[in-house]
Amino acid sequence: xxxxxxxxxxxxxxxxxxxxxxxxxxxxxxxxxxxxxxxxxxxxxxxxxxxxxxxxxxxxxxxxxxxxxxxxxxxxxxxxxxxxxxxxxxxxxxxxxxxxxxxxxxxxxxxxxxxxxxxxxxxxxxxxxxxxxxxxxxxxxxxxxxxxxxxxxxxxxxxxxxxxxxxxxxxxxxxxxxxxxxxxxxxxxxxxxxxxxxxxxxxxxxxxxxxxxxxxxxxxxxxxxxxxxxxxxxxxxxxxxxxxxxxxxxxxxxxxxxxxxxxxxxxxxxxxxxxxxxxxxxxxxxxxxxxxxxxxxxxxxxxxxxxxxxxxxxxxxxxxxxxxxxxxxxxxxxxxxxxxxxxxxxxxxxxxxxxxxxxxxxxxxxxxxxxxxxxxxxxxxxxxxxxxxxxxxxxxxxxxxxxxxxxxxxxxxxxxxxxxxxxxxxxxxxxxxxxxxxxxxxxxxxxxxxxx
Amino acid sequence: xxxxxxxxxxxxxxxxxxxxxxxxxxxxxxxxxxxxxxxxxxxxxxxxxxxxxxxxxxxxxxxxxxxxxxxxxxxxxxxxxxxxxxxxxxxxxxxxxxxxxxxxxxxxxxxxxxxxxxxxxxxxxxxxxxxxxxxxxxxxxxxxxxxxxxxxxxxxxxxxxxxxxxxxxxxxxxxxxxxxxxxxxxxxxxxxxxxxxxxxxxxxxxxxxxxxxxxxxxxxxxxxxxxxxxxxxxxxxxxxxxxxxxxxxxxxxxxxxxxxxxxxxxxxxxxxxxxxxxxxxxxxxxxxxxxxxxxxxxxxxxxxxxxxxxxxxxxxxxxxxxxxxxxxxxxxxxxxxxxxxxxxxxxxxxxxxxxxxxxxxxxxxxxxxxxxxxxxxxxxxxxxxxxxxxxxxxxxxxxxxxxxxxxxxxxxxxxxxxxxxxxxxxxxxxxxxxxxxxxxxxxxxxxxxxxx
Numbered sequence: 001x002x003x004x005x006x007x008x009x010x011x012x013x014x015x016x017x018x019x020x021x022x023x024x025x026x027x028x029x030x031x032x033x034x035x036x037x038x039x040x041x042x043x044x045x046x047x048x049x050x051x052x053x054x055x056x057x058x059x060x061x062x063x064x065x066x067x068x069x070x071x072x073x074x075x076x077x078x079x080x081x082x083x084x085x086x087x088x089x090x091x092x093x094x095x096x097x098x099x100x101x102x103x104x105x106x107x108x109x110x111x112x113x114x115x116x117x118x119x120x121x122x123x124x125x126x127x128x129x130x131x132x133x134x135x136x137x138x139x140x141x142x143x144x145x146x147x148x149x150x151x152x153x154x155x156x157x158x159x160x161x162x163x164x165x166x167x168x169x170x171x172x173x174x175x176x177x178x179x180x181x182x183x184x185x186x187x188x189x190x191x192x193x194x195x196x197x198x199x200x201x202x203x204x205x206x207x208x209x210x211x212x213x214x215x216x217x218x219x220x221x222x223x224x225x226x227x228x229x230x231x232x233x234x235x236x237x238x239x240x241x242x243x244x245x246x247x248x249x250x251x252x253x254x255x256x257x258x259x260x261x262x263x264x265x266x267x268x269x270x271x272x273x274x275x276x277x278x279x280x281x282x283x284x285x286x287x288x289x290x291x292x293x294x295x296x297x298x299x300x301x302x303x304x305x306x307x308x309x310x311x312x313x314x315x316x317x318x319x320x321x322x323x324x325x326x327x328x329x330x331x332x333x334x335x336x337x338x339x340x341x342x343x344x345x346x347x348x349x350x351x352x353x354x355x356x357x358x359x360x361x362x363x364x365x366x367x368x369x370x371x372x373x374x375x376x377x378x379x380x381x382x383x384x385x386x387x388x389x390x391x392x393x394x395x396x397x398x399x400x401x402x403x404x405x406x407x408x409x410x411x412x413x414x415x416x417x418x419x420x421x422x423x424x425x426x427x428x429x430x431x432x433x434x435x436x437x438x439x440x441x442x443x444x445x446x447x448x449x450x451x452x
Numbered sequence: 453x454x455x456x457x458x459x460x461x462x463x464x465x466x467x468x469x470x471x472x473x474x475x476x477x478x479x480x481x482x483x484x485x486x487x488x489x490x491x492x493x494x495x496x497x498x499x500x501x502x503x504x505x506x507x508x509x510x511x512x513x514x515x516x517x518x519x520x521x522x523x524x525x526x527x528x529x530x531x532x533x534x535x536x537x538x539x540x541x542x543x544x545x546x547x548x549x550x551x552x553x554x555x556x557x558x559x560x561x562x563x564x565x566x567x568x569x570x571x572x573x574x575x576x577x578x579x580x581x582x583x584x585x586x587x588x589x590x591x592x593x594x595x596x597x598x599x600x601x602x603x604x605x606x607x608x609x610x611x612x613x614x615x616x617x618x619x620x621x622x623x624x625x626x627x628x629x630x631x632x633x634x635x636x637x638x639x640x641x642x643x644x645x646x647x648x649x650x651x652x653x654x655x656x657x658x659x660x661x662x663x664x665x666x667x668x669x670x671x672x673x674x675x676x677x678x679x680x681x682x683x684x685x686x687x688x689x690x691x692x693x694x695x696x697x698x699x700x701x702x703x704x705x706x707x708x709x710x711x712x713x714x715x716x717x718x719x720x721x722x723x724x725x726x727x728x729x730x731x732x733x734x735x736x737x738x739x740x741x742x743x744x745x746x747x748x749x750x751x752x753x754x755x756x757x758x759x760x761x762x763x764x765x766x767x768x769x770x771x772x773x774x775x776x777x778x779x780x781x782x783x784x785x786x787x788x789x790x791x792x793x794x795x796x797x798x799x800x801x802x803x804x805x806x807x808x809x810x811x812x813x814x815x816x817x818x819x820x821x822x823x824x825x826x827x828x829x830x831x832x833x834x835x836x837x838x839x840x841x842x843x844x845x846x847x848x849x850x851x852x853x854x855x856x857x858x859x860x861x862x863x864x865x866x867x868x869x870x871x872x873x874x875x876x877x878x879x880x881x882x883x884x885x886x887x888x889x890x891x892x893x894x895x896x897x898x899x900x901x902x903x904x
Contacts, residue, residue: 036729
């Protein structure tokens with residue numbers, strides 16, 4: 001009840017803020033006006049994100065879903081006749097803050113991942129990830145080619161690419177909530193999720209590279225440029241890891257000699273931004289660079305900072321991500337065109353894409369090499385498409401082929417539906433698969449001991 | 453030596469980043485390009501700020517001076533024939549990030565201040581602050597009227613306004629470094645610095661309100677509109693304090709019912725942004741609202757959050773200010789036109805403005821009501837003009853009267869010189885005044901015991 005009153009109060013605060021927007025709708029280039037608009041937008045987005053997150057967490061759903069829903073409400077207020085929020089869609093600073101937010105999110109995920117851990121789960125994680133990228137990619141391509149016969153071939157390929165990457169964040173969170181993080185299944189799922197993030201980003205790099213090459217009217221064989229992009233991407237990741245592993249300890253050791261407050265945070269952010277810039281300079285997404293930067297940074301490298309009492313990097317990053325990451329997801333929601341939900345063709349497309357996303361990952365369980373592993377739980381654990389899927393779709397909205405956007409507002413709406421459904425389904429399904437196995441293990445203890 | 457190598461390495465990193473800018477100088481509206489440019493700008497600004505801060509702190513000077521100097525170097529690279537950094541001056545997104553940074557800084561200063569503490573130092577602090585605002589204001593007006601006879605009257609008033617506010621941050625830091633924070637002198641200086649921040653912002657509100665009214669071709673008597681602005685500003689501050697003190701505990705208590713991670717930070721930021729927005733909506737600077745928001749928030753209000761293990765608000769804010777505040781000060785430095793330093797008229801103007809700033813505060817010591825207080829130390833402790841002076845000057849660059857900027861690049865350069873000189877002089881002068889008193893106290897212990 002108290003919780004409910006808190007929600008109502010925050011809602012009132014948000015609504016009264018929104019009502020202030022009535023005077024703000026005239027376009028105005030004045031700096032003061034821009035600042036005022038951005039401040040209002042940030043209030044709405046931050047409070048809305050937390051409110052939505054709290055409501056969804058109350059129903060044991062990931063907070064990210066709530067942020068998407070709040071964004072959808074903010075972005076579609078004009079359907080109810082309130083046009084004061086339309087500026088949210090075109091405010092360039094918000095888009096920039098969102099991009100910095102998602103760069104920091106992938107940096108954080110990279111920090112949580114660890115090259116050594118990835119090697120340990122080894123072969124199984126790699127084959128699970130590979131199968132989990134190829135199957136949804138082909139299924140997504142097929143669904144798009146079947147339902148959108150008039151669209152350009154690159155659109156089909158892109159829909160396939162969106163379905164590749166499992167959301168590490170959501171999977172990890174579900175497994176932690178269930179207290180199953182230390183199981184072999186969890187380690188394989190997380191390892192595979194990290195690898196298929198990389199593979200998914202690789203697919204993204206290839207596809208968007210092909211599209212850009214086509215737009216430049218490239219005459220060489222597409223297979224040559226594909227090969228070149230693969231070489232470039234793999235080269236970037238491996239090169240960054242090779243050079244970075246050798247260089248970053250020295251860099252951080254030397255930076256720690258500058259005894260200024262906040263030096264660890266600033267050095268790490270600069271490293272992350274530099275890698276993001278370099279990735280974008282060679283045609284990859286900025287988030288690939290940010291993820292590589294996070295993967296490279298190891299606590300060992302910045303021990304000098306911790307020794308003199310600076311906060312853990314993860315701890316110093318958290319306030320930044322707390323504020324900036326929701327901006328990304330709320331903005332993603334804002335870009336969803338709810339009126340397209342009334343069109344049965346989009347709903348049908350969304351349904352089949354979602355099916356492709358779910359079925360495509362179920363083959364993963366068969367790719368596990370070890371015996372006695374809960375293959376069903378692994379297939380189900382790979383289902384959620386979250387951040388990376390939305391990010392890839394968002395990039396697709398900025399790509400143009402033959403004068404048309406690769407990801408149209410309709411396709412984007414369908415993808416958001418897919419992300420929401422897969423994210424919503426995973427927690428109950430994984431819980432069911434893992435507890436069902438526990439029950440069987442209790443009934444047949446001999447099988448259980450053979451398994452462990 | 454190690455420290456020096458660290459500086460060189462960071463410098464190399466910054467320079468190699470800068471060299472990447474060679475390809476980035478063509479104007480381009482593409483979103484990817486904008487993101488890449490902003491990332492590069494942030495790397496340069498963040499690393500540069502820390503490098504400059506470290507060098508200045510090594511010579512026992514405040515880090516903020518180093519940030520200004522680095523900004524001046526970045527902004528004037530074209531004097532050396534390198535034009536790759538010119539985009540820093542016109543990137544609107546950087547200006548917005550800087551504005552959010554300074555809003556957060558004033559919020560933080562407001563959080564550190566406390567209404568109860570301000571009441572305790574009472575009468576002396578208030579009269580010191582009042583004298584310390586009136587005298588520099590009149591002296592600054594006089595200097596400007598004497599040296600710039602052709603400029604509009606508002607320019608003179610504005611130069612006076614820039615000289616009003618003592619920098620709380622720098623003063624507090626100097627006193628803490630000397631281990632004198634608990635002395636009566638320190639409490640009076642800090643109390644007065646807080647009050648003259650408010651008075652300085654009030655003067656800013658009045659002056660910029662008068663300028664805006666004049667631009668609208670207001671026909672009523674200037675004294676009437678002045679009175680109206682005073683009523684509005686004082687009304688805003690008192691009203692905000694009165695309503696806020698009663699409302700914010702309930703607001704935060706209710707918000708704490710939403711058990712989402714980071715709720716305290718998000719609620720506080722939204723409160724800060726809302727107050728900043730409201731201040732700008734009634735014609736005050738956004739920072740007045742942010743300061744009021746910080747003043748209002750008391751730890752008592754968000755005890756519910758701390759009880760359940762969230763970080764202290766100050767701690768959660770620090771990473772945000774670590775990243776965003778330097779953007780403001782480096783950008784201030786970038787806007788300094790170093791070529792104007794070669795003009796003797798600007799240097800002469802800067803010298804007299806600096807003299808007005810220093811002498812204007814020396815009368816403060818006489819305004820102390822208690823006996824046995826080190827009046828010299830108080831006058832010297834009030835000298836530094838930092839954040840608020842630069843902020844006021846920065847706002848002046850956006851104000852236009854009769855088609856001309858109030859604060860021209862030349863005046864701005866002179867003000868930056870004034871800020872740097874006053875900030876540089878304060879640490880040694882205050883140290884001298886306080887240790888000199890200690891020596892006298894040791895020689896004449898009876899006087900000392902009478903004093904304590």
